[in-house]
Amino acid sequence: MIAYYVDLALRSLRRSPVLTGLMVLAIGLGIGASMTMITVLHVMTDDPLPGRSAHLYTPHLDPLPRDYHRGENSPDPSDNLTWPDAMGLLKAKRAVRQAAMAGGTLLARPAQDGLQPFYVGGRYATADIFALFGLRFEYGGGWSSADDAAGAHVVVLADMLARKLFGRADVVGRTAHLGELDYRVIGVVADWSPAPQFYADNTGTQYSDTDRFFLPLSVAIDKDLPVNGNQSGWGSDDKAGSGKRGAEMSWLQFWVELDTPAQVAAYRQYLVDYSVEQKALGRFERPPTDAKLYSLMGWLAHENLVPDDVQLQLWLALGFLFVCMLNIVALLLAKFLRRGGEISVRRALGARRRDIFAQLAIESALIGIAGGALGLAIAQLGLWSVRHRPDDYARLAQMDPTMLAGTFVLAVLASVLASLLPAWRACRIAPALQLKAQ
């Protein structure tokens, strides 16, 4: 029966090629614009660390004074941790794994002659970071907590930086010159660039930054290495407590691994207890319940990395699709009602309303499939142009198989939805009246 309906639909569509073309074009444009923007939004809000992200959490404390007033455009200092708090949480070891970290950019001098020095971004972190985020070592390994405590001058390089500095990846034991200091290479990890860079301070360009080296955080603080991102202080200049080790400047990010709901609940309680304790000591002034524990995806939602413009573009595209659908509803209605004679004959010959409805819905679905193909082409064109924009997230704008299938599903869904009203009206044509008129 379906084959017969498809045949009928094809005949009917071929009978009015201009109208069919118009409907395919309308749905193609609407789907193309919508899928371009849905894809962009999808890659921007996608899980940056599939498989691992469900175990990662970031604690949030509020060490700000009660009357702290934040400017309209300035970042929230309590998004990051102070040195004493980060060290406190690190030493308490209440999570399965935990690491404090901050970003930095250093001048790298290649060991090979004739190559210009260049700036490279990396991360200062404590020992657990590799296991915590699941980085894969190609050679060597990470450093230990003892190295952290001793401020050992060791470095883990990303494959790409190792090749750029030494011409090859197997460089464990060699000396890398970064900034003004020499470091012994103890490991090389495979290139790693989760997008967005969820663990970095949110002032950077998180969809395009990548870490190329990892240094012990203690070295960064001992040698006062330059730190990227937002370093917000709230103490007055002349009071002790400012500076990187101070309790009145936040600049560190902190991530923990928690594997079971019980561990999550316990950690959440621990953060509140910690805040109560700090409040009793007179350091914190705000309610201890300000302490929060964000899951990885929850943290990204909290940071709201999707720019307003991208959201606006999505709404615009959906509005466009909606108008295209209205257009198709009107055209289908006109088309179906004009076929009153044909429908009446079929009804008189015994077709049920249901059959007529199915036939018309299949006809619209065919339009949807053609529109989906056109929409896919338009969306690929749209994504290609997004990739050529200098935006931070541009390089990510690619369709994965799910989105590809989604395009067709959306196109067919939209066209079948658009056909509901016209098909229902067409089913209600009274056959006797129509036949008599002829």
Place this chain on the structure above:
Amino acid sequence: MEFRPILSSLRRHKLTASLLMLQVAFTCAIVCNVVFMVAQRIQRVSVSTGIAESELSVIHSSGIGKDESPQARHAADLAALRAIPGVRSAVAVSYSLPLNRSESSRGFCPSKEALDRAMQRNSIEGSGCMQPAVYDGTPGLVDTLGLRLVAGRDFLPDEYVDKGKPAVAIITQALAKAMYPGRSALGQSMYDGHDFIRVVGIVDTLLRPAPNQPGVAGQSMIWPQRPVDAGVLYVLRSAPQDRARILRAGRAALLAASPSRLVDPQRMKTYTQIRARYFQRDITMIGLLIAAGLGLLFVTALGIAGLANFWVQQRTRTIGIRRAIGATRGDILRYFQAENFLIVGAGVVIGAVLAVALNLLLMSRYELPRLPLWYLPVGALALWALGQLSVLAPALRAAAVPPVVATRSV
């Protein structure tokens, strides 16, 4: 023109006609808002920075030699840069230029009382104090940037400092008006909690490096402090067509003067490029908005034409009968035009309401001002014109139906 027969015929196609009307309404609502957003963005990207944009080029250099006095380095570099043929003047600044996003701002108060008010509220809002962006640079900055002094003078050579805070400043008119309303700012002392800084000059316009908040975008000041870091921006002024050559020559001259430094070609730009980069998202958005608006109008025009075409086919016999009993071609043509006029007319009335509603919705979620009401009649006229244009071809075809059709059976 008699509307009654049209209305009674439309009543027989109630559903189809109202769908078309709805489509026109939504198109009208979206297009009005899209055009408004485009106008907003165009206004944003055409803001004046106050500097001679088309004549400036910028090179970033960072010294990596250890035992070098940065300021001696800058002076030697500037001499080398000025020697390049075509360079009219050159200065060094720490990092700030209008629209390059590297901003350093500082709180200043017109008086001690205002400072006390600000301290009390723990905020500078409403205290009379301001937080202007602070520009620094080597002597000649005002001339090289091409700023227009409207009062006072440029800095004197002995006012420049290498370390610490300068004693004088040049401020923009916007800052002068905000700090000293109703008074002349020239000669006033700005208080920053420790020292007074005297205003010696006022320039017409100098936009901030990161003008995020609209009210204070023009509030900036320059003070005579030479850059102190090894990393520095060299600003070169030349004829517009010389800029690309001067950037290349400048990089070569800097590397020749001292090889132990980084001159990143990525950070070597004409000012036009700096400006384009700042407004890059807006320019993308303008393009997208225009494309979406045109797409909507196109689809709606197709819808109107498609449906009209259909109706003409359907009514061929009726048209023939009308022609046979005396209607002229003009009558038939006008019939379809009037029908379209009615449908689109009803559509734009609903569309105007929807446009305002959509604008309110956008205002609540995004930073967007209220839609000026004159957009609505203009949008209505545009859609009416579009409707008439799209119905013209089908209507002409209808007018061409010969009366003899009436005598043929279907």
